[in-house]
Structures are given as structure tokens and as C-alpha cells.
Amino acid sequence: MVKIAPSILSANFAKLGEEIKDVEEGGADWIHIDVMDGHFVPNITMGPLVVGAVRPVTKLPLDVHLMIENPDQYLEAFAKAGADTISVHVEACRHLHRTIQEIRSLGVNPGVVLNPATPVEWIAPILGDVGLVLLMTVNPGFGGQAFIESVVPKIEKLHRLKKEQGLAFDIEVDGGIHPETAQKCTQAGATVLVAGSNIFKSKNRKKAIQALKYGQ
Numbered sequence: 001m002v003k004i005a006p007s008i009l010s011a012n013f014a015k016l017g018e019e020i021k022d023v024e025e026g027g028a029d030w031i032h033i034d035v036m037d038g039h040f041v042p043n044i045t046m047g048p049l050v051v052g053a054v055r056p057v058t059k060l061p062l063d064v065h066l067m068i069e070n071p072d073q074y075l076e077a078f079a080k081a082g083a084d085t086i087s088v089h090v091e092a093c094r095h096l097h098r099t100i101q102e103i104r105s106l107g108v109n110p111g112v113v114l115n116p117a118t119p120v121e122w123i124a125p126i127l128g129d130v131g132l133v134l135l136m137t138v139n140p141g142f143g144g145q146a147f148i149e150s151v152v153p154k155i156e157k158l159h160r161l162k163k164e165q166g167l168a169f170d171i172e173v174d175g176g177i178h179p180e181t182a183q184k185c186t187q188a189g190a191t192v193l194v195a196g197s198n199i200f201k202s203k204n205r206k207k208a209i210q211a212l213k214y215g216q
């Protein structure tokens with residue numbers, strides 16, 4: 001069954017704890033936390049302090065997506081704050097294999113992220129070392145953008161490589177996910193769907209989560 005990871009980027013930050021409890025009760029599987037530094041992406045969001053504040057609020061795994069330059073400098077802080085998965089952009093890592101090893105050595109599930117225009121081939125050498133590959137289905141930086149259809153064949157390609165190599169990493173997609181795009185992604189091989197506005201802007205979060213999981 002596909003897992004649903006609500007992105008708190010679209011939550012009401014003034015009552016973040018309640019927002020997280022609401023989606024947990026609504027059937028969310030992970031909580032997705034978007035970290036942006038104003039350099040790698042043109043927006044600034046949250047850091048380890050927010051991850052640490054959220055940790056006691058939920059039993060769900062915290063899925064931390066680093067959209068930052070020089071992620072190596074902050075891995076330990078996010079691990080100590082309680083991240084269960086830390087994903088870094090291939091476009092931001094000069095020594096990707098070392099960064100992935102470092103995340104694992106901190107006792108955290110390592111993930112790698114590709115922007116929509118970055119080919120899957122870039123991460124072929126490290127597929128056996130990661131627990132998650134996140135394929136961005138929008139250009140990172142903001143919630144509420146339109147799904148980029150040309151990423152679907154990338155999901156299919158990654159799914160094929162995963163099967164051929166007998167690997168078990170999750171394939172996560174993020175950006176513009178609603179029931180229709182969710183179905184395209186799961187059919188192509190996605191195992192985790194990140195959704196921000198579709199869940200948090202909905203009056204009934206439970207219904208929104210169920211629609212992503214099971215279709216409408």
C-alpha cells in the first residue's frame with residue numbers, strides 16, 4: 001500500500017502541533033518536513049529546531065527533505081532533532097556517496113532527491129546505498145505548483161532499475177500531488193506520495209488522505 005506523507009509546508013504554522021495530530025488521525029504514514037535555505041531554493045522555511053519541536057507531537061516517522069546548500073554541515077543536527085529519514089539533493093552534493101554514508105552512520109534512513117530536470121542515471125551508482133529516492137514533480141521551493149508530467153517516465157525508469165537490481169528503496173514523489181496525479185505516480189511505481197496543499201487546504205484531511213491512498 002502506498003504511503004502518504006503530508007508536507008507541513010502547507011500547514012498553519014501557528015498551530016503546527018494540532019495540524020500534525022489532525023493528519024496523523026486522518027491516516028498519514030509519514031510527516032514530510034521541507035527545509036529550505038534561500039540559496040539552493042528561493043525560499044526559507046525551517047530547521048532542526050522545528051524538527052525537534054515536532055518530534056514529541058507524533059509517533060509517525062519524520063521525513064526531512066533538505067533543500068539546502070552544503071547539507072553535510074547540518075546532518076548531525078537534524079539526526080539529533082529526531083529525523084527518521086534525511087534526503088539530500090544530488091544537485092547539492094559534491095560527494096554524494098560520502099553524504100549518504102554519513103546519514104546512515106547517524107542511524108537515519110538516507111534518501112537522495114532529484115530535481116525534475118535531473119536524469120535518473122545520475123544516481124544509478126548509489127541506488128544500493130539509499131533507503132529512499134525522491135523524484136521532485138515540481139521545481140522545489142514552493143507548495144501549490146502544477147505537477148510536471150515529464151517526470152512520470154522517470155518514475156517508471158527508476159522502478160525498472162529497482163526491480164532489475166532487486167532493491168527495496170522507496171520511490172517518493174513530491175509536488176502537485178492530488179488524486180489524479182497520485183494515481184499516475186503509483187501506477188508508474190511510486191511508493192510514497194508527498195502532498196501539501198491537497199491535504200492541508202482541504203476541510204476534511206482524512207478524506208483527502210484516503211483519496212490519495214485509495215483513489216476517489
Ligand SMILES: O=C(CO)[C@@H](O)[C@H](O)COP(=O)(O)O
Nearest residue numbers: 140141143144175176196197
Ligand atoms: O518540497 C516541496 C516544494 O519544494 C513540496 O513538499 C511541497 O510542499 C509540495 O506542495 P504541494 O505541491 O503538494 O502543494
